[in-house]
Structures are given as structure tokens and as C-alpha cells.
Amino acid sequence: MRASWVTALGLAGLLCAGGASGQEITIGVTMGTTGPGASLGINYKNAFQLMPNAIDGVPIKYVILEDGSDPTAAAKNARQLVAENHVDALMGAVSVPSTTQIALIAEETKTPLIALAPVALPPEKLGWVFIVPQPVPLMMGAVVDDLKSKSIKTVGYIGFSDSWGDLVLKALKQSADPAGIKIVDEERYARADTAVTGQIVKILIAKPDAVVVGGSGTGGALPQIALRDRGYKGPVYHNHGTINREFIKVGGAAVDGAIAPTGPLMVAEELPDSHPVKKVAVDFDQAYEKIFGAGSRNAFAGYSYDGFLLLKAAIPAALKAGKPGTPEFRQALRDALESGQAVVGVHGVYTQTKSDHIGLDGRAVVLAVVDGGAWRLLKK
The missing domain is CATH 3.40.50.2300 (Response regulator)
Structure with a gap:
């Protein structure tokens, strides 16, 4: 079953999704499906159609705002998501400049951010930021x-x-x-x-x-x-x-x-069966291409999905500490994200800790080559 999610274009058009007040987890997302980052943003956004509508029995809602691939608009969206939508976590965006702006707001407001692009900030400013893409x-x-x-x-x-x-x-x-x-x-x-x-x-x-x-x-x-x-x-x-x-x-x-x-997802079928990511990546590729067509797999949709998997692994522990929509829940969610739990994603195995908010190793990288109009595993 697909997620209950809301799309807003700019600051207008926001629709309300169901769920009991105070018992619904809300994830605020900003990304650009227009502008110079559109070819990435469309793929990032597509992955939300594969995400379920509940985690650990609690409804989950995604409020997705369009930022036109503009860092200023991304920052404005992040502030709106925190102040008006009272999100439990943020996700975004399509570029380093935009994601860096959101990261500053996440730190300021003590809201966990699942960063879908790298962040150009020193480690001491990433206390609430968890980065999905490979370093x-x-x-x-x-x-x-x-x-x-x-x-x-x-x-x-x-x-x-x-x-x-x-x-x-x-x-x-x-x-x-x-x-x-x-x-x-x-x-x-x-x-x-x-x-x-x-x-x-x-x-x-x-x-x-x-x-x-x-x-x-x-x-x-x-x-x-x-x-x-x-x-x-x-x-x-x-x-x-x-x-x-x-x-x-x-x-x-x-x-x-x-x-x-x-990441392994682009060439998942070509990986040896012993690769720890292969099964998760193959399953994701098949589900994604069933909706968006053969050959539609891409790294960016995979980053969104891995961000969801990180939240899925952390939310059960956070629910024991507080109700969604509260500072206690957000703090507990942050603590659970950096607990050192190994999460197998489509890009790699994430083991995020207090000192490492990325948590990826060599299992998260392969080399691919364009061959006959498609990305294929580069043979050594």
C-alpha cells in the first residue's frame, strides 16, 4: 500500500491527509521537480509512491513542497514545514546548496533531517543531520x-x-x-x-x-x-x-x-549473490520499474527510499519515548538514528552513530559504465 502523502506546489495547494491528531508521524519534504535540478528531483519524488502508509502501526504522512531547485525556496519550505506543519523530520533536497540550507534550519529547530544530497557543513554542525548519499x-x-x-x-x-x-x-x-x-x-x-x-x-x-x-x-x-x-x-x-x-x-x-x-542498486542483478545489498536493491528496482517503466531505475529514487528505511528502523524506538509532534519524539528519533543499528538499504549498509551520521563503507560503491544506452557494471 502506498504512503499517505501530500504535494504542495510552492506554498499553495496543500491538502490534508487523514490520521489521528497526535498519532500520525509527519515527514516534511522539500525538493525541486522543476528548475536545474528537475531531472534529479522527479526521481527523488517518485520513490515516495513505494513507501507504505504506516510504520509500526502508526500512520505516516509525507508533506512534499516544491522548491524549484532553488536553495532560498528550499530554506523557506523547511521553515514552513517545521513551523506550520509541525513535522517530526525533514527530508531533502536535490542539490548540495539546497540541502545545506535545510541542514542549518534542522540544527536551529532541533528537527532530524534525512539529507538526500551531501551537505557542505563541518561535522559539528550536523548534529541533527543524517546523510543518505555516499560520501x-x-x-x-x-x-x-x-x-x-x-x-x-x-x-x-x-x-x-x-x-x-x-x-x-x-x-x-x-x-x-x-x-x-x-x-x-x-x-x-x-x-x-x-x-x-x-x-x-x-x-x-x-x-x-x-x-x-x-x-x-x-x-x-x-x-x-x-x-x-x-x-x-x-x-x-x-x-x-x-x-x-x-x-x-x-x-x-x-x-x-x-x-x-x-550505489549497488543501479546494477543490482549483476552483483554476486553474496553482496549484502543485492536482494534489497533488486526488490526495489523491480518495484520501481513496475510503476515507472523498464530502465527507469536511478540512484536518486534510491536515496529517498534509503532515507525511508533509516526512518523505519528508528521510529519504533522513538515511539517509546514520546508522541509524534513533540520535541521528545524528535529527540528520540535523532537518538535512534545514531544508535549504530545496521540498516541494509539499496545503496549500502548504513551504520550511523554519534560520530558518523553517514555510516557507509566500501559496500556502498561500484563503478558503472554507459554501455549501449544503459548503465552497466564496469568489468575489471
């Missing part, structure tokens, strides 16, 4: 391992001119420097840009053995298209922000051969 250093470390295995010595970098581009570049350097891999050129572009010709020319002049792209969604395809248009034949690596079929639709033949780190 960028883990993912880019897998990229550098593959570069090293192919004896690649130099790379060019082109990424978004925002906090996501910063995170990918920092993580790339963190792993590349010890591996003896030199970054010979660094370029940036805006999420809304439609051309990167100047940046690509500079990268080509530097003659790197490979190129690493720090973009996400459909915008992540732009540099690779430009590289292939100008005859670059070297390998092009991306990051886990590009793993959906929209990236392939936009890039077409130009992104064939693109390599990116991702």
Missing part, C-alpha cells in the same frame, strides 16, 4: 583507484561552479595526490549553462590522459558532449550525481563509455 571521498576514491589501475597519470577537471563542484574536486585531489595522479587543469561551469566550449578548449590544450566531470544530472553530460564533439578520445569519469537515464538521453552516443561510481 564524495568514498566515491571519488573508487574513481582514482580505476585511474591508477589503468596507469593514468594526468587528468583534467571540469565541474559545477558551486559547492557540489567544490566537493568533487576536493575529494578527487584527496585521492589523486597520494596516487601520483596530477590534475593538469581545473575548469568550472554554472548549472544552467548550455555551452562549455571555452573550458573544454583549455582542458584539451593541457592534454590530460583522462577527464573527470564534477557535474550532476543532465548538466553533467554537457562537458562530455563537448569533449567528444572536439575529438577527445580519452576516458571520461563522472560522479554519483549523474546516475540516471536522463543523463544518457541528453548525452546520447557522446556519453557511451562514461564511467561513474554509484
Whole structure:
């Protein structure tokens, strides 16, 4: 049975869902299904159709607000969800800038946040923030391992001119420097840009053995298209922000051969049966594709679903400490989320603790390659 959930466009159109007052868990969600992050946000939102309408016998409601992929709107939505909807937890958003803004509000209001994108804040400001996506250093470390295995010595970098581009570049350097891999050129572009010709020319002049792209969604395809248009034949690596079929639709033949780190769900059937995530990931992929069509699986819907699984595991303990809608429940929910309980998701096994609000390890990353118009497991 699907969740009882509410969608609001902007600040209007909010509908009321059922449930007994004080006995209904309310999760407030902000995400952009329009704007530059739409190709991600639509997938994030789709996953809520797979979520049940109760946890531990208590009704659960999702209030989902549209933020147009804008960080300011995301922050405004988060404040509304806390102040007016009295949510027990927040979830969102589609980008690092937006999620970082929500994280600040979660800390201020002492509301648990299930972050669906990485957060550009130091650990001491993440006391109420639990991050679902794999840490960028883990993912880019897998990229550098593959570069090293192919004896690649130099790379060019082109990424978004925002906090996501910063995170990918920092993580790339963190792993590349010890591996003896030199970054010979660094370029940036805006999420809304439609051309990167100047940046690509500079990268080509530097003659790197490979190129690493720090973009996400459909915008992540732009540099690779430009590289292939100008005859670059070297390998092009991306990051886990590009793993959906929209990236392939936009890039077409130009992104064939693109390599990116991702969670196990994208290639679940190709994993060995011994992989701890395989069964959960295969079941999710089958359920998702039954609704949205063959090949519709994507990493972003998986992040939403893993966020739900984290809440599902934590809520029973929180219900013993207080009623939904109270500060006691929110505090207990936070405590349960960081209790060290192992939660098997579609992206990995989460073991979140007081000192680690991500809780993922190497089981959360595989390398995938675009092959014949689909993401496939990269064979070593």
C-alpha cells in the first residue's frame, strides 16, 4: 500500500491527509521537480509512491513542497514545514546548496533531517543531520583507484561552479595526490549553462590522459558532449550525481563509455549473490520499474527510499519515548538514528552513530559504465 502523502506546489495547494491528531508521524519534504535540478528531483519524488502508509502501526504522512531547485525556496519550505506543519523530520533536497540550507534550519529547530544530497557543513554542525548519499571521498576514491589501475597519470577537471563542484574536486585531489595522479587543469561551469566550449578548449590544450566531470544530472553530460564533439578520445569519469537515464538521453552516443561510481542498486542483478545489498536493491528496482517503466531505475529514487528505511528502523524506538509532534519524539528519533543499528538499504549498509551520521563503507560503491544506452557494471 502506498504512503499517505501530500504535494504542495510552492506554498499553495496543500491538502490534508487523514490520521489521528497526535498519532500520525509527519515527514516534511522539500525538493525541486522543476528548475536545474528537475531531472534529479522527479526521481527523488517518485520513490515516495513505494513507501507504505504506516510504520509500526502508526500512520505516516509525507508533506512534499516544491522548491524549484532553488536553495532560498528550499530554506523557506523547511521553515514552513517545521513551523506550520509541525513535522517530526525533514527530508531533502536535490542539490548540495539546497540541502545545506535545510541542514542549518534542522540544527536551529532541533528537527532530524534525512539529507538526500551531501551537505557542505563541518561535522559539528550536523548534529541533527543524517546523510543518505555516499560520501564524495568514498566515491571519488573508487574513481582514482580505476585511474591508477589503468596507469593514468594526468587528468583534467571540469565541474559545477558551486559547492557540489567544490566537493568533487576536493575529494578527487584527496585521492589523486597520494596516487601520483596530477590534475593538469581545473575548469568550472554554472548549472544552467548550455555551452562549455571555452573550458573544454583549455582542458584539451593541457592534454590530460583522462577527464573527470564534477557535474550532476543532465548538466553533467554537457562537458562530455563537448569533449567528444572536439575529438577527445580519452576516458571520461563522472560522479554519483549523474546516475540516471536522463543523463544518457541528453548525452546520447557522446556519453557511451562514461564511467561513474554509484550505489549497488543501479546494477543490482549483476552483483554476486553474496553482496549484502543485492536482494534489497533488486526488490526495489523491480518495484520501481513496475510503476515507472523498464530502465527507469536511478540512484536518486534510491536515496529517498534509503532515507525511508533509516526512518523505519528508528521510529519504533522513538515511539517509546514520546508522541509524534513533540520535541521528545524528535529527540528520540535523532537518538535512534545514531544508535549504530545496521540498516541494509539499496545503496549500502548504513551504520550511523554519534560520530558518523553517514555510516557507509566500501559496500556502498561500484563503478558503472554507459554501455549501449544503459548503465552497466564496469568489468575489471
